[in-house]
Amino acid sequence: MELFAVEIRTPQWQPMILWYTSALNMKAAVRSVEDGYALLAGRGWRLSLLELQEDEPRDRSAISLALEVENLSAVRERIESLLMEPSAPIETSDEGFLQWTTTDPDGNRIKLFQFVAVD
Structure with missing residues (x-):
């Protein structure tokens, strides 16, 4: 078993992508605006950002x-x-x-x- 990625659900999808790529120098490996999904890659780790709609309950x-x-x-x-x-x-x-x-x-x-x- 291998940890593939930590996923974060967020209503601030675009700002989160910008923050992680700028602040932590992560690279966008996969990005689908239609699906509200981004897979960011760091050195030896991955982070998935999933868009949570404002009216969607947590x-x-x-x-x-x-x-x-x-x-x-x-x-x-x-x-x-x-x-x-x-x-x-x-x-x-x-x-x-x-x-x-x-x-x-x-x-x-x-x-x-x-x-x-x-x-």
Whole structure:
């Protein structure tokens, strides 16, 4: 398992991108204005900024961790025994990865994903 990125949901998406690229000299690796998504890269670390709409309610999650795993099904099976609530299904993205989202006991979002071949 490898920490892929720390995710921050923010209604100040553009100012946050500017701040992290200017103040911490991070480089924009991926940026999608339509999706409100930016992946910034530093030396040995990544930060995902996700646009939170002003009227969108914040959940308990202060941060999100994006963890890349080799076998998502096996990791999900191990984690499910520790969950208090039923888990969501594994989702397949058009970008070529499987994703499963859960939370830690404090309510922080944990996104686990596995890259797969896209047909």
